[in-house]
Amino acid sequence: MRGQRLPDWAHGVLARRVRHRRGGRRRAAPAALPGAPAQDWGRFFAAADRDPVLQQGVALAQQYAAEHVLVWLTGRPEHLRELTAAWLGAAGLPAELLFMRPANDRRPARDFKSRQLARLAKESPIEVVVDDDPEVVQRLRGLGYQVRLADWVPHSSTLGKAQEREGRT
Incomplete structure (x- = not known):
């Protein structure tokens, strides 16, 4: 689906899959230990x-899907496409329009x-964007989009750093 475009008839809802949670708490981005060479993004x-x-x-998402086409825009890297699509499918959500971060972006x-x-x-x-990253929400609102903060997801400062400074998720 790389480079896939929405059809002209699609009046879409852009929604972001809320991810990286375990046991009701968001998984923290991997932190480099003192003296460690790098963060272990592969395991993450x-x-x-x-x-x-x-x-x-x-x-x-199901409420929006009743009247709109759902589009998923995620910061996950492209190599996780199959895993992400399977996760969405297992949750009963459509995964046809899934846009992911290109390799090395x-x-x-x-x-x-x-x-x-x-x-x-x-x-x-x-028509609406749903995202759990306050910096993304602020930017998109500033650009004039209707945006809803996914406030049911706690925002981790470590993951925030990974999203906003390291471009990892």
Whole structure:
């Protein structure tokens, strides 16, 4: 689905899959230990399929899906496409329109998502965006999009750093 465009007829809802949670708490991004060479992003992303389903997010997505086309824009890297699509499918959510971060794209989440959203908006009106990252929400609101903060997901400062400074998720 890389480079997939929304059909002209699609009046979409852009929703972001809320991810990286375990046991009701958000998984922290891997922290480098003192003297450790780097963060273990491979292990972090490899566990993404074990994230529990957040019922409030699923209910909201299903509510929007009743009248709109759902589009998923995630900061997850492209190599996790199959895993992410399977996770969405297991939760009973459509995964046909899934846009992911290209390999080696390290822009902050707010930059990556705002640019991707601008591309999508050229093809179809965007009625609402749901995101759990306050910086993404602030940027998109500033650009004039109707945005809902997924406030049922606690925002981790470590994950926030990964999203906004390291361009990892």
